[in-house]
Amino acid sequence: MTFFQELTQNLKRNIRDYGMYIALFVIFLIFTFATDGMFISSRNISNLLSQMGYIAVLAIGMTLVIVIRHIDLSVGFLAGFLGAVAAIALTQWGFPVWAAIPMVLIFGVGAGLITALMVANFGIPAFVATLAGWLIYRGALLQVTLKTGTIIIPNPSFNALGNGYVPDLPLPNFLPGLHKVTLLVGVLAAVLMVISSISSRKKKIEYDFDVSSRNMFIISLVFMIILIGAITYVLAGYNGLSWTAVIVLGVTLIYHFLTTQTFLGRHIYAVGGNPEAAELSGISVNKITYIVFGSMGMLSALSGMLYASRLQSATTTAGTLFELDAIAAAYVGGVSSAGGVGKVTGSLIGAIVMVSLTNGMNLMGIDISTQYIVRGAVLVAAVVFDVATRKRGI
Amino acid sequence: MSVPILEMKNITKQFPGVKALDDVSFKVERAQIHCLVGENGAGKSTLMKVLSGVHPYGSYEGEIYLDGELQTYRSVYDSEKAGIAVIYQELALVPEMMVYENIFLGHEIRSGINVDINETIRQTVDLLKKVRLEVNPSMKIKHLGIGKQQLVEIAKALSRKARLLVLDEPTSSLNETDSENLFFLLRELKKEGVTSILISHKLQEVMSVADKVTILRDGQSVITLNNNNGEVNEDVLIKNMVGRSIENIYPPREELPVGEVIFEVRNWNAYDPRLERQILKGVNINLKKGEILGITGLMGAGRTELAKSIFGNTDGYQIEGEILVNGEPVRFSAPSNAIKSGLAYVTEDRKGNGLILIQDVKTNITIANLKRILNRGFLIDENAEIRDAREYRESLDIRTPSINQLVLYLSGGNQQKVSLAKWLYVQPEIMILDEPTRGIDVGAKFEIFTIMNQMVEQGMSIIMISSELPEILGMTDRIYVISEGVVTGELMTKEADQEIIMRYATM
Incomplete structure (x- = not known):
């Protein structure tokens, strides 16, 4: 088999996995040309990642909710409400940041568990239970902001979550104009990626599994290194890694690890793949439902705080339509509504795609009405692509 | 002699790999009650599906004559128009709609574009009188018991001027009074010229109600008997139903001494609050160490309900009773508890x-006992998983290109082996196998039986639930027969044969 044949065969076989990355690449390419490179500038990419944060964490939680065949419509206003609670805790109750953040996260878990109670124990469809949550949290948000209107958050360390950057090493003469900590993180990530790829390939060879040829493997490694290098270089050219980016990366890594490496992940995907078989295999479907909705609530709280911190205030409309953005990001990222299928990393890419569309079209000065239509079309295209490739039995 | 109302001539129906009907001929005289009997899988339901157009004209060989005229149904709609009404076990009524709406569903009486409710109700009252059902026509179906619902179905059939009623095991979910009511009605309808074909497993009932009985076996019509001149008795029916010789498809097993009772179920009751029906009544069974115990019975007898409820999966039934494992009373509130106590349950479905199905072979094998491959209590050791999955693939000879293959793409026999592997991976003491050979070919059956023998040799005890009498007789040491939720017989396999079992099963 020639190298080129292997490449095309590989692409065909993994079109579902690669499709999203290719789409993202194309979107980046189009916007870069359409904005004379403004889109790909360090400043804009850095901005884009910070804008994406509060949707990305919701999309990650939503991935698991959809995997176990449910949906959560309440996350947007829950995020808005809990963002306001954080603001009140900081400004009116005099909580320090280190206490307010965990407290609000715990509130989020509690809200998620209430949803799970409705779904798992009372048998209410998740759509209805969370629609009720949507109304209730919207009302709650309006009530807590009734007297004050928008609550300004004067706390600089809280606001750094959405606006701040990881501080740099105090070496002004070494590599001036570049953010050294970011470079260091990038190099570390690349090294880790290379080591883990090589060891997993070795393991596969040991077990006689099919692996790509040596050349193919090296090419894909080089490609990944260039990708990580490019992202690192672009970010290092501005202020470096934002705290939002660090949080999103952290959440993604933790959830990716949980879903792919632990028994909990296995149980979640088993419940999504066939709930009755999972129950008969000794897995408590109720318990998984509680865990997944609990995590969704916690991530809603995180999302709300990221948003409030980015605006440096809690507004009366915070959280509007977040849930739909998160659901769209998850579907674009390859989650299947039939359950049991979908990756956390896919949803992260999905969130980047959706936010890039908004960001890029804003730079191009495209009207908001057109933006909605384009985003809708992309969502449909992504799901049609997903369904079509699945039908082919890949 | 007059033209028979129905004559099905030389019907052959092929499914991929199976000949479901093989040159069956079936003749029904006008205004009679004609019973159709046979073992599970003998072809009764397929024959009725050919008759009703579920299998359309052209998908089978042979001819159907109604009143001497060749019929070529393309769909159920055509056969209904010709006057044939089939009433299935699962009733086709809309629970949230009222009695009169259900009866005239799809054939509404109209005045202009509106439904003429007054006329509908008037006709419904007449029909209900005919089937001797005293209910308010405006009652919702869901508030009626299953017996009354069946009568509504018959009223619905009559409203469509049905001349030939086909009832597929109508009494399997009815109590005695409701059954008697139903038969009384069929006899009354007979006087008015309505012909009924009745599919039933209950021989007593067949003998009391039938004019003629046709017996199907292995997709062939064996014989048609006249009940009105004393040709029919239980022995004749059973002999003709099961009269096939048992092929030697059972691997020999070493005679091992059977040990103490290790598992016992006492006074087990299950009640279904939705159907308001007792599913299991006072069931007592025990399992001895190193034994293959058979549980058999006809469709709807409660075999699977028994297995699932023992395993801690109640499916919404109200359960009462006691379980003892090694003499210790235990309580399984969920399957996970049963697994911890050393049970495994390979489902019938x-x-x-x-x-x-959408996950791969190795994931399916390890899912019920991930503990075996966990590092530090939560991390999956992929190396161990691959090693173990390969080991089980080898030992059970699961034919798959790779343990990374999705289970979806395996054949039925290999899927069943994955099921077995999954539960063997739990290392249980007691293995419950529910219809372990359903839908798999003879070769794979033999392999499954061989695996069962190996399990017993390794010290496991097996409860084998099956409706196929030959395999129950070929594989087990001891047999419980269940009929309508009651254990009607306990037999040593050596002393049992199909006739004896069939007698208990139709009790």
Whole structure:
């Protein structure tokens, strides 16, 4: 088999996995040309990642909710409400940041568990239970902001979550104009990626599994290194890694690890793949439902705080339509509504795609009405692509 | 002699790999009650599906004559128009709609574009009188018991001027009074010229109600008997139903001494609040160490309900009773508890609730006992998983290109082996196998039986639930027969044969 044949065969076989990355690449390419490179500038990419944060964490939680065949419509206003609670805790109750953040996260878990109670124990469809949550949290948000209107958050360390950057090493003469900590993180990530790829390939060879040829493997490694290098270089050219980016990366890594490496992940995907078989295999479907909705609530709280911190205030409309953005990001990222299928990393890419569309079209000065239509079309295209490739039995 | 109302001539129906009907001829005289009997899988339901157009004209060989005229149904709609009404076990009524709406569903009486409710109700009252059902026509179907619902179905059939009623095991979910009511009605309808074909497993009932009885076996019509001149008795029926010789498809097993009772179920009751029906009544069974115990019975007898409820999966039934494992009383509130006590349950429906089809072979094998491959209590050791999955693939000879293959793409026999592997991976003491050979070919059956023998040799005890009498007789040491939720017989396999079992099963 020639190298080129292997490449095309590989692409065909993994079109579902690669499709999203290719789409993202194309979107980046189009916007870069359409904005004379403004889109790909360090400043804009850095901005884009910070804008994406509060949707990305919701999309990650939503991935698991959809995997176990449910949906959560309440996350947007829950995020808005809990963002306001954080603001009140900081400004009116005099909580320090280190206490307010965990407290609000715990509130989020509690809200998620209430949803799970409705779904798992009372048998209410998740759509209805969370629609009720949507109304209730919207009302709650309006009530807590009734007297004050928008609550300004004067706390600089809280606001750094959405606006701040990881501080740099105090070496002004070494590599001036570049953010050294970011470079260091990038190099570390690349090294880790290379080591883990090589060891997993070795393991596969040991077990006689099919692996790509040596050349193919090296090419894909080089490609990944260039990708990580490019992202690192672009970010290092501005202020470096934002705290939002660090949080999103952290959440993604933790959830990716949980879903792919632990028994909990296995149980979640088993419940999504066939709930009755999972129950008969000794897995408590109720318990998984509680865990997944609990995590969704916690991530809603995180999302709300990221948003409030980015605006440096809690507004009366915070959280509007977040849930739909998160659901769209998850579907674009390859989650299947039939359950049991979908990756956390896919949803992260999905969130980047959706936010890039908004960001890029804003730079191009495209009207908001057109933006909605384009985003809708992309969502449909992504799901049609997903369904079509699945039908082919890949 | 007059033209028979129905004559089906030389019907042959092929499914991929199976000949479901093989040159069956079936003749029904006008205004009679004609019973159709046979073992599970003998072809009764397929024959009725050919008659009703579920299998359309052209998908089978042979001819159907109604009143001497060749019929070529393309769909159920055509056969209904010709006057044939089939009433299935699962009733086709809309629970949330009222009695009169259900009866005239799809054939509404109209005045202009509106439904003429007054006329509908008037006709409904007449029909209900005919079937001797005293209910308010405006009652919702869901508030009626199953017996009354059946009468509504018959009223619905009559409203469509049905001349030939086909009832597929109508009494399997009825109590005695409701059954008697139903037969009384069929006899009355007979006087008015309505012909009924009745499919039933209950021989007593067949003998009391039938004019003629046709017996199907292995897709062939064996014989048609006249009940009105004393040709029919239980022995004749059973002999003709099961009269096939048992092929030697059972691997020999070493005679091992059977040990103490290790598992016992006492006074087990299950009540279904939705159907308001007792599913299991006072069931007592025990299992001895190193034994293959058979549980058999006809469709709807409660075999699977028994297995699932023992395993801690109640499916919404109200359960009472006691379970003892090694003499210790235990309580399983969920399958996970049963697994911890050393039980395993291979379901009868591997695609529905056994396997996760969209996941690969190795994931399915390890899912019920991930503990075996966990590092530090939560991390999956992929190396161990691959090693173990390969080991089980070898030892059970699961034919798959790779343990990374999705279970979806395996054949039925290999899927069943994955199910077995999954539960062997739990290392249970007691293995419950529910219809372990359903839907798999003879070769794979033999392999499954061989695996069962190996399990017993390794010290496991097996409860084998099956409706196929030959395999129950070929594989087990001891047999319980269940009929309508009651254990009607306990037999040593050596002393049993199909006739004896059939007698208990139709009790």
